[in-house]
Amino acid sequence: MKKQIMLFVLAALIFVSCASAPRKVSVLEVTKSEKIVRAAAQKEVENNPPGDLNTYYTVKKGDTLWKISKTVCGKGSYWENIAALNALKVNAVLRAGMKLKTTNVCGPAEDKGNTKNAVKKVFTYRVTENKAFGAGEKLTFGIKYFGVTAGIAVLEVKGIEKYNDRQVYHIDATARTAPFFETFYRVKDVISTYMDVMGLFSWKYSKKLEEGGYRNTTIMEFNHEQSYAVKKNGDKCDIVPFVQDVLSEFYYFRSIYKGENEVRIDVASDECKTYQIVVKKLRNEKITTDAGEFDCIVVQPFLKYEGIFRQKGDVWLWLTNDKNLMPVQIKSQIAIGTIDVILQEAVVVKAE
Numbered sequence: 001m002k003k004q005i006m007l008f009v010l011a012a013l014i015f016v017s018c019a020s021a022p023r024k025v026s027v028l029e030v031t032k033s034e035k036i037v038r039a040a041a042q043k044e045v046e047n048n049p050p051g052d053l054n055t056y057y058t059v060k061k062g063d064t065l066w067k068i069s070k071t072v073c074g075k076g077s078y079w080e081n082i083a084a085l086n087a088l089k090v091n092a093v094l095r096a097g098m099k100l101k102t103t104n105v106c107g108p109a110e111d112k113g114n115t116k117n118a119v120k121k122v123f124t125y126r127v128t129e130n131k132a133f134g135a136g137e138k139l140t141f142g143i144k145y146f147g148v149t150a151g152i153a154v155l156e157v158k159g160i161e162k163y164n165d166r167q168v169y170h171i172d173a174t175a176r177t178a179p180f181f182e183t184f185y186r187v188k189d190v191i192s193t194y195m196d197v198m199g200l201f202s203w204k205y206s207k208k209l210e211e212g213g214y215r216n217t218t219i220m221e222f223n224h225e226q227s228y229a230v231k232k233n234g235d236k237c238d239i240v241p242f243v244q245d246v247l248s249e250f251y252y253f254r255s256i257y258k259g260e261n262e263v264r265i266d267v268a269s270d271e272c273k274t275y276q277i278v279v280k281k282l283r284n285e286k287i288t289t290d291a292g293e294f295d296c297i298v299v300q301p302f303l304k305y306e307g308i309f310r311q312k313g314d315v316w317l318w319l320t321n322d323k324n325l326m327p328v329q330i331k332s333q334i335a336i337g338t339i340d341v342i343l344q345e346a347v348v349v350k351a352e
Contacts, residue, residue, distance in 0.1 A: 024291040024345040025326075028136045030352060034160060037167060037197050038352070044127045044198075059098040073106035081105040084227065087238045087274040099264075099276075101240075123225045126199040126242050132254035132325050134349030135159045135169065139327050142290060143175070144340040151177050151187065153341065155327065157251075157349075160197060163204065167197040173247055187211045193247040200252050205245035207270060218270045220245065229268055237272035244268070249277060254325040278302045287318055287329060291343040294328050295321045323351035 030038065057068055065079035065088070072082075083090065085101045135157050143151035153175045161170050173191045187210065194204040207218040219232040224241045231237070243266045244252050257263060263279045282298045296318040314333035320326040326348055330341035 026347050028134075028347060028349050030134050030349055031136070034134055034197075035352075037160075038130065041127050041129050041198050045129050055101070055103045056099040057102045059094050059096055059100060061096045063094050063096075065092075065094070068100065068102075069105070072102050078105055085240060087227075087240050089238075125196075125224070126201065128198075128200040128252075128255060130197075130200055130255040131323050131351045133157055133251055136347065137349050138347045140344045140346070141327070141341050142344050143178075144342060149178050150181055151175060155250075161194070163194050166203070168194040168203055169197055169251070170194055171247060171251060185212055191247050193245050193251075195248045195251060199242060200248075200255055201242040202245040202248040202268075205247065205268075205270070220268070220270055222268070229272075231270070231272065235272055237268065237274075239268050239274055240266045242266075243274060246270075253279060254319075257319075257325060275303060282316070284321065285318070289328055289343050291328070291345055294318070296328060297321050324348050 057072055059068070065082055066076040069079040069082055070076040072078075082088075082100060082102060082105050083092070085103070085105055088100075136159075137155075137157040139155045141153040141155075142149045143153055153173070156172050156174075158170045158172055160167050162168070171193045175187065175189045177185060177187045189210065190206075190208045192204075192206045193202055195202055201224065202222055204222065205218075205220045207216075209216045217232070220229050220237075222229045222239060222243065222245075224239075224243075227239055227241055229237045229239050229243075245268060249265050249267050253263060253265060257279075259281075261281050265277045265279070266274060267277055268274050279299050279301045282300055284296065285298050286293065286295050288294075299317050299319060301315060301317070316331045317327075318329040320328060326343075326346060328343045332339045332341075
């Protein structure tokens with residue numbers, strides 16, 4: 001049972017989503033305060049349209065960071081920028097087939113010598129428009145195994161709060177055993193993210209697990225200006241600026257997805273590693289769930305870590321084919337069958 005519940009948590013926090021407004025889906029209007037924030041983000045995006053945010057270099061056999069820098073920028077001295085952008089160590093092993101970000105790397109590397117006359121770079125926070133979700137959204141799922149509801153999961157955007165003098169979405173994902181099964185094995189897991197409202201990146205991530213007699217709490221806080229994260233135990237991790245955590249990545253995907261066949265997202269794990277989730281669109285499909293009938297797109301996430309795709313392909317996600325990209329169904333393959341995560345009821349915020 002523990003493995004089954006945790007598989008849901010991992011799958012649901014990677015991605016979920018599907019469209020229409022059936023009997024068990026209700027729609028809220030965007031709050032006045034959130035409308036102001038959305039309008040500000042929209043105006044800034046319109047006035048300062050982003051450049052190419054997804055430029056990559058595919059590593060070839062024998063490549064080094066210096067060689068890649070020379071190929072991309074015309075000189076090898078920008079290799080440190082490439083390493084920093086991809087959260088790579090100086091002695092990182094590069095494997096053929098890896099895709100490294102190269103966006104805006106052909107600029108001066110940080111001056112580690114005499115900084116007397118150095119010009120301090122001004123850090124600019126990203127602005128990302130969001131119309132997919134909002135404060136008040138609450139999605140309830142049944143976790144089914146061989147057709148039996150073994151657990152309940154809830155994804156909820158609890159509201160907008162202040163963090164580091166910035167407005168953040170407080171989002172919780174909870175998973176618990178169904179009442180009948182609590183007698184045998186009790187699970188109550190809560191994962192939280194505090195996600196920047198204007199930029200849609202993570203400021204803080206926490207995970208509290210209660211599974212039988214097992215207890216564990218993890219907290220990570222992100223410093224995007226300095227490109228590091230700090231865990232509750234004091235461990236310091238290198239990150240890419242504007243990185244997501246394992247919960248915020250789902251909401252970020254919902255906001256940026258525009259029908260592409262493939263989307264890449266940088267994610268920081270609580271093991272102090274930064275990796276990429278690559279989400280691939282598979283097909284369109286109409287399905288019926290406990291909450292009603294939906295026209296969906298089906299996507300599949302792959303974990304790309306240290307440049308290697310872990311092509312297990314054991315999670316499929318159904319997303320509403322509309323601006324909300326509302327979670328509807330997840331299927332996760334395990335050794336003796338599948339775990340089905342089915343939407344039971346939903347409160348969504350009207351996409352504008």
